[in-house]
Amino acid sequence: MWTPSSPGFAQYYTHLNYGFSPLINANLVIGDPTPAEIAKYNDLLALKKTYPSLSVGMTFGGDIVDISPMSKACATDSARTTFATSTVQWTRKYGFDGIDIDWEFPGDTNRGGTANDPANFVLCMKALRDAIEAEQIPSGKSKLWLSAALPGGAGWGSHYQVDKSIQYVDWFNIMAYNIQGTWFSVAQCSAPLYDPFRGKGNTGNDIDAAVKYFVGQSGNQPGKFNLGMSFWGIAYVLQNPSNNQLGLADTFTGNQKLANPGPCSQQPGYMAYFETVQLLQQNHPQTSLDPKGDCKYFTYDTDQLVAYEDPDTIKVKVQYALDQKLGGVSIWGMDSDTRVLDMHKSVSGVTGVSNSPQSSPSTPGNTSGGSNSTTSSGSNTNSSGGSDSGNSSPQPTRSANSAVTNGISLVLIAALLSLQ
Structure with a gap:
């Protein structure tokens, strides 16, 4: 995780989101942070002194077991007004520049959601937009921005x-990672660019399908979406160690607890990029590339398979975001990079965007008064982590042209680069 002694990552991003705020309390408002949490806020916000163009937001929600407080806060007009107004006040009180909503997932009754959540999500975004527009902006401050996380596909995405809801947000962050996993019958990339089984009994659980779905739902507004990526890999235990190619390798039974955990993260079934690098250096395995999924993989200790991203595969996905004219990219798990920030540098290398102390403040595309319009240069989107499968990874952007400058934004453990 980021600490005050490792601030160098900030030069590669336009926005940072802190994840996560205190939970919604019994009064349906965000709870008060502890002194220790406030100290962390201030550590992150202090980066703006070095990088004045940074915009730092707070992510409310996350991958939590009980989403009923969010459901209740958005259930009625009066509750929504109370929640929205108090959230704007909370955000200002602690010095943040924007509000990011990570509701996983509206209508998930297994987590305390209700059937009315999807409609209420829209109304809640409207209430937040209204509260932002009604705020008397403090002297020297800009209007708060509003974003929301989306899952990695049409399942929960609908x-x-x-x-x-798109008319009320400045951007959406598509959590296009942890799309595949041991809950499927074969080992694959965690976030395949293209599902190699699409059209073969599979509807397409991949990045391309997620992006096409949401952009289509938006009425073709790609600039209001950020492509979410992760630096985490996924680990499997093979039933048949000799059958060790992605797309062919049988997983165990959908339970990742048998996979060796990373030595630092200690989360069976997942592997931070820096842990993957350590395994490669220690075991010198043969690595392979899944050309459709765009991830690399290797086996070690006979039956352990790791499918992972590296600087090369991340570049391909950033270029995809550029080609699709998305607003930006977001990173979940900035703490999983190497000490020399190989992955962050790779993202920035494709976009050509950097955040120097001399740069002027950067603001994502604005949405006001419930309008679908964006700024003349387009809107920038960012995202924080999650998944469409109901299985979550350890929670913790296209290149610029003469008309559009894209960037990256980040949440304490997640980053966002806005490309417009």
Whole structure:
């Protein structure tokens, strides 16, 4: 995780989101942070002194077991008004520049959601937009921005009613990672660019399908979406160690607890990039590339398979975001990079965007008064982590042209680069 002694990552991003705020309390407002949490806020916000163009937001919600407080806070007009107004006040009180909503997932009754959540998500975004527009902006401050996280596909994605909610947000962050995993019958990339089984009994659980779905729902507004990526790899235990190619390798039974955990993260079934690098250096395995999924993989200790991203595969996905004219990219798990920030540098290398102390403040595309319009240069999107599968990774952007400058934004453990 980021600490005050490792601030160098900030030069590669336009926005940072802190994840996560205190939970919603019994009064349906965000709870008060502890002194220790406030100290962390201030550590992150202090980066703006070195990088004045940084915009730092707070992510509210996350991958939590009980989402009923969010459901209740958005259930009625009065509750939404209370929640929205108090959230704007909370955000200002602690010095943040924007509000990021990570509701996983509206309507998930297994987590305390209700059937009314999808419609109420739209109304809650409207209430937040209204509260932002009604705020008397403090002297020397800019209007707060509003973003929201989307899952990595149409399954839960339909519950966000993007065709209606998009008018209220400045950008969406598509959590296009942890799309595949041991809950499927074969080992694959965690976030395949293209599902190699698409059209073969599989509807397409991949980045391309997620992006095409949400952009289509938006009425073709790609600039209001950020492509979410992760630096985490996924680990499997093979049933048949000799069958060790992605797309062919049988997983165990959908339970990742048998996979060796990373020595630092200690999360079975997942591997931070720096841990993957250590394994490669220690074991010298043969690595392979999945050309459709765009991830690399290797086996070690006979039956352990790791599918992972590296600087080369991340570049391909950033270029995809550029080619699709998305607003930006976001990174979940900035703490999983190497000490020399190989992955962050790779993202920035494709976009050509950097954040120097001399740069002027950067603001994502604005949405006001419930309008679908964006700024003349387009809107910038960012995202924080999650998944469409209901299985979550350890929670913790296209290149610029003469008309559009894209960037990156980051949440304490997640980063966002806005490309427009």
